[in-house]
Amino acid sequence: MGGDPVPTYCPLCVSRCGARAEVADGTFRALLPDPSHPTGQALCLKGKAAPEILYHPSRLLHPLRRTSPKDAPDPGWEEVSWDDALDTVAERLLAMRSAHGPQSVGFSSSSPSTSAISDAVDWVQRLIRCFGSPNYCNYMELCGWGRYLAPLYTFGASVPGSYLPDLESAGCILFWGYNPSVARLAHATSTVAAVRRGAKLVVVDPRKAGLAARADHWLRVRPGTDAALALSLTHVMIENGWYDADFVREWTNAADLVGGRSVWDLLATRCAEFPPDFAADITGVPADDIVATARTLWETRPVAFYTWSGLEQHSNATQTLRAIDVLYALTGSLDVPGGNVLFPAVPSNPIDGMEFVSEADPPAVGVDERPLGPARFGFVTGEDFYTAALDRRIRALVSFGGNMVMAHGDSARGREALRSLDFFVQTDLFMSPTAEIADIVLPVTTPFESEALKIGFEYSEEAQSLVQLRRPLVPPRGEARSDLRVVFDLATRLGLGEYFWDGDIDAAFRHQLAPSGITLEELRAHPEGVRVPLTTRYRKYTEAGFATPSGKVELYSQTLERHGYDPLPTFVEPLSPRSRADLADRYPLVLSCAKSLFFCETQHRQVAALRKSARDPQVEIHPSTAASRGIGAGDWVSLDTPHGSVRARAKLNASLDPQVVFGQHGWWQACDELGAPGYAPYGPDSANLNLVLRQTPSDPISGSSPLRAGVCEVTLLAQREHADAVE
Ligand SMILES: Nc1nc2c(c(=O)[nH]1)N[C@H]1C(S)=C(S)[C@@H](COP(=O)(O)OP(=O)(O)OC[C@H]3O[C@@H](n4cnc5c(=O)[nH]c(N)nc54)[C@H](O)[C@@H]3O)O[C@H]1N2
Ligand SMILES: Nc1nc2c(c(=O)[nH]1)N[C@H]1C(S)=C(S)[C@@H](COP(=O)(O)OP(=O)(O)OC[C@H]3O[C@@H](n4cnc5c(=O)[nH]c(N)nc54)[C@H](O)[C@@H]3O)O[C@H]1N2
Ligand code: SF4
Ligand SMILES: [Mo]
DSSP: OOOSOEEEEEOSSTTOEEEEEEEETTEEEEEEEOTTSTTOSOOOHHHHTHHHHHTOTTOOOSOEEOOSOTTSSSOOOEEOOHHHHHHHHHHHHHHHHHHHOGGGEEEEEOOTTTSGGGGTHHHHHHHHHHHTOOOEEOSHHHHTHHHHHHHHTTTSSOTTTTSEEOTTTOSEEEEESOOHHHHOHHHHHHHHHHHHTTOEEEEEOSSOOGGGGGOSEEEOOOTTOHHHHHHHHHHHHHHHTOSOHHHHHHHBSTTOEETTEEHHHHHHHHHHTSOHHHHHHHHOOOHHHHHHHHHHHHHTOSEEEEEOHHHHSSTTHHHHHHHHHHHHHHHTOBTSTTSEEOOOOOOOOOOSOGGGOOTTSOOOTTTTTOTTSGGGGTBOOHHHHHHHHHTTSOOEEEEESOOHHHHSSOHHHHHHHHHTOSEEEEEESSOOTTGGGOSEEEEBOOGGGSOEEEEOOSSSHHHHTEEEEEOOSSOOSTTOBOHHHHHHHHHHHTTOGGGTGGGOHHHHHHHHHGGGTOOHHHHHHOTTOEEOOOOOOOOTHHHHOOSSTTSSBOSSOHHHHHTTSOSSOOOOOOSSTTTOHHHHTTOOEEEEEOOOSSSOTTOOTTOHHHHTTOOSOEEEEOHHHHHTTTOOTTOEEEEEETTEEEEEEEEEOTTSOTTEEEEOOOOOOOBGGGTBOOOOSSSTTOOOGGGSOOSOSOOTTTOOOOOSSEEEEEEEHHHHHHHHHHO
8 A cells, every 4th residue: 555655864875865755565665855855855866776775685684693714715604593693792792891801892883974874873882882992993084084183173173074064155165075966965956056046166176076067166186185285275365365364363373473483474384385386286286276266265255165085085184184174264264154064953962972981991993103093082993993903902893884895995904804803793784795704794774674863964054953753664674673773782782771771762762852852752743854943153163262272273283293293284295106206107197086976885786776877897087098008988997006906997087187097996796687797805806996905004193094096007908818818
């Protein structure tokens, strides 16, 4: 029996688009956009494929236990009951904690930007903190820490991140290393609306991707040189007086003296090292464009900006983001209408378990190497996790989703690290190259089979005011359980029941909701959500200052200086044919990568509705670069880095600098329905880009992995195979 579409939202990626679901005869049939929802203007193909994901034949439906050794070709999976599986997990973790301390147990989760783990991620953190482990991996070194740490040491808060672009009122929108048309549909639709009403748009991206085609200024930066560009823009702004002098005087540490010179003078001197002509040579962005962009940023402010993974996956990520934050500070747009605003939130009780963290806890792995980095906050980078697993400081891993070996550079090292653990449990929807290494694999529900509470949708005051309880559309397939259920069940078995309402999720939600004045019953009766009116206050810094040591925006950071880092934003040439003349003959091209419109990260290649739009892994190459190598569109090529070769099909892209090449990570899965092949995660025929990228040299502050600037060569695979055969 059909019925009216059920109001819901799609949590498959960070966009979290408002939606309506068609359910008929107990079957989830379709997901449709819901324009009445603040994020519901449109759905992407992934969201529309939600029923296919839910009903996919290769879903994990039962808890599994490995019966063969880690290096056996077949893990020998045996179905076990949930009770057996969870009892084993609890027993192993408790034994590990008594023998080696809570820090010997690492936890991890998929990124909430690429999965519905956002439903449960705060509760996962509560579990970790109650258990007492300081070691949590969540991929933020690939798309979060630069954007968190740089503004933390500049503004005392996460900008952007917590302070989101107020696209509705922005005079100028600046997207830097961010392509919302692929990555975050709700931002893309609001940006298109803003441009239509006359907002200016600046896009900094080596590719003319997404909204770059509509931009007033598209700056085609060479991968990894963004700091030089930001310093040059700032130089032009300072030289021309294109900055908010009142804000700089009142609210930054510009006037502070360091060694007899003002911070402003030191900053100006640093920026003057990058006059437009010089920056043009480094970045590939014409000098005139740098000047014109600086003028636009000034004349059309307030500026709302967003940066993302184009800037995060670099060995100089934090300083690059610092350079952009300083530039942004000069526009005076922070927390003003049309700038980047911390929107108010519906009052709720925090549940992430911060109250269980104390100074006396053992430190997180990586704190010695990067004292201001993720470890300071209880997070571990993939690189540090692998090292700690290999040297046995971490001996167990509890992983809620995530495909670690495929997501991080150096997949082979990842496999070795995971194999060296004494115990590894993974919850997932599908078997993956990572889950294959686990001792126990627990089947989770898709978000459309489970309930979740969402308090606020981040984007705007209106979106923030919406509280929604997403209801299960259909019962779970097989024995799958939600991550939330797994967290609560595991917590009670670990003796932490008193902090988890003895496993009663409704009671936990009631606690969380208490300050909002909304009840669970109200939310269940209103699947479209309940609104709590909110009023945004702007320029909140005028009340309590900034949450930095000086209470001001720190153009010069003494915190960074004390730890031996440059207190002013700085540019460092990435791994490139320029910095490595010794590699330039063999690897003359610059390699970066970007996400696919059709898949989330390493997922979804098995879904026919998506795979049919992108059958093969692709590498984008400039037509002239391809032609000089005898490569035509669609040819299979070998993408060669100093660490090995992987295969992909050439896609010609005339918008690229001829020296720049763009790869795609995440290819391993087959799509049986289409007869589209899978690819080995390791070895000669692999299409796994991360097999030939490395986690080092990582950013000295944040530990970010340099996946987006490297050196490579591209060769026609047929010719190469022939050459190999002749030798
Ligand atoms: N469809 C889809 N949506 C997703 C995801 C997905 O896999 N697929 N993943 C989700 C996740 S986990 C995240 S973190 C977000 C990420 O969202 P984004 O960061 O927007 O994702 P990307 O497309 O990888 O990168 C953005 C842009 O950075 C550019 N870029 C690459 N190197 C550089 C550089 O050196 N400098 C500059 N300035 N730009 C560079 C790329 O060309 C690309 O257009 O998306 C989320 N949403
Ligand atoms: N070369 C290169 N590498 C990259 C990137 C890049 O741009 N270039 N991007 C990086 C980025 S930004 C990130 S965030 C990481 C992402 O890395 P991951 O967080 O590992 O993301 P996915 O590859 O999407 O894998 C998600 C896994 O979780 C499972 N899953 C999906 N939904 C759920 C759920 O609701 N619950 C549970 N328990 N499991 C679920 C999926 O089946 C899959 O196995 O990858 C990074 N790797
Ligand atoms: S962009 Fe697509 S996958 Fe992401 S939340 Fe929206 S519909 Fe779902
Ligand atoms: Mo990410």
